[in-house]
Amino acid sequence: MGTATMWAARVHAFGDPEQLVHEEVPRPEAGPGEVLVRVHAAGVNPPDWYARRGFENIPEAMRPVRSLPFTPGSDISGVVAETGSGVTEWQAGDEVFGLVDFPGRHAGYAEYATSPAAHLARKPDTLGHAEAAAVPMAALTAYQFLVEHLRLGPGGTVLVNGAAGGVGHFAVQLAGTRGAGRVIGVASGRHEAFVKDLGADRFVDYTQTAAEDVLHEEVDVLIDTVGGPNGHRFLPVLRRGGRIAPVFPGEYHPERATALGISVGGWQVHSSGEQLAVLGALFDAGRLRVAIDGVFALSEAAQAHARAEQGHIQGKLVLHVAA
Structure with missing residues (x-):
């Protein structure tokens, strides 16, 4: 750490959103292979509030260890301030x-x-920093x-459960860009126009109708952004050989599921500047x-987390950091 300081939102104790404290802290420096980014906006993602709560939603034996205090947040958009040794692909001023x-x-x-230099991509020209900060984790x-x-x-046929949320609204669009024959979105009724406008061919309002009551062995791929103990309710909607x-x-x-010929994946997103560049080109095209769904100031990180935990978000939440 250098002697310069900056403002950050940090967690000093695991718990409710109020544990996020806006405070002045030492500014980091770029190490070998790293880039220092002047952050203009930061995306808010589920792992941020899982970490704030000490990953209480994960079985104890599998919980990541986070030392206190810590600064949440993995999605950023900003301008390169300096580069560490060995970095040749970025220079100061790059967005x-x-x-x-x-x-x-x-x-x-x-x-x-x-950030490791390889985890960054050039910000799409068509997106502002707030929009760009909402992209990385969900779109990747x-x-x-x-x-x-x-x-x-x-x-x-691709079914997206939670089609209006962060990952869901990108999955609906990307399924279309990949040539899916039909895309079905499941969300609450107030999101119907939004999800259809994204390219969904059919919409199911789960507050009125259970998907398994109207879809019968006609789905090839289920992108389930909700999961939980009742995920198995979707088994009847999948064709034999279908994938979850x-x-x-x-x-x-x-x-x-195995008896029905249905396979269930188990993957986690990972950083990739190369793949983000592909997504960036799709935005610019x-x-x-x-x-x-909403933009909050960095000093309002606690309010952003409180809004996130209310659910029913259309798209993403973002923290505005720099002018």
């Missing part, structure tokens, strides 16, 4: 965005953040699940867009 060092440490809720999750793991090609991609862990009755 960049990225999912920084994930899975691993998080430190994006701050005026400055360091959708992209890696559909392209890297499922290898989704033309044809077939859980974004959040769920109970899918593995023996029953007008083939992807990002929805923002």
Whole structure:
């Protein structure tokens, strides 16, 4: 750490959103292979509030260890302030965005953040910093699940559960760019126009109708952003040979799924500047867009987390950091 300081939102004790404290802290310096980014905006993601609560939603034996105090946040958009030794692809003044060092440490809720150079991509010209900060984790999750793991090609039917949320609204769009024959979105009724406008061919309002009551063995791929103990309710909607991609862990009755010829994946998003560059090109080409539910000041990080935990978010929440 150098002698310069910055403002950040840090967690000093695990618990409710009020544990996020806006305070002045030492400014980091770029190490070898790293870039120091002047953060203009930071995305708010579920792992941020899981970490704030001490990962209480994860079985104790599997919980990551986080030392207190810590700065949450892995999604950033900003301007390169300086580069560490060995970095040749970036220079001061470049506008960049990225999912920084994930899975691993998080430190994006701050005026400055360091990042491995390879985890950054050039910010799309068509996006402002707030929009760009809303992209990395959610869009990379959708992209890696559909392209890297499922290898989704033309044809077939894709069902996205939680289609209006961060990952979900990107999954709907990316399924279309990959040539899916039909995309079905599941969300609450107030999101119907939004999800259809993203490219969904059919919408199911789960508050009125259970998907398994209206879809019968017609889905090839389920992107389930909700998971939970009732995830298995979707088994009847999948064709034999169908695939489930859980974004959040769920109970899918593995023996029953196997008997039905249904496979269940288990993947986690990872940082990739190269893949973000591919997504950036899709934004600049007008083939992807990002929805923002709300923007909060860095000093309002606690309020942003409180809003996040209310659920029913359309798109993403973002922290505004720099003018």
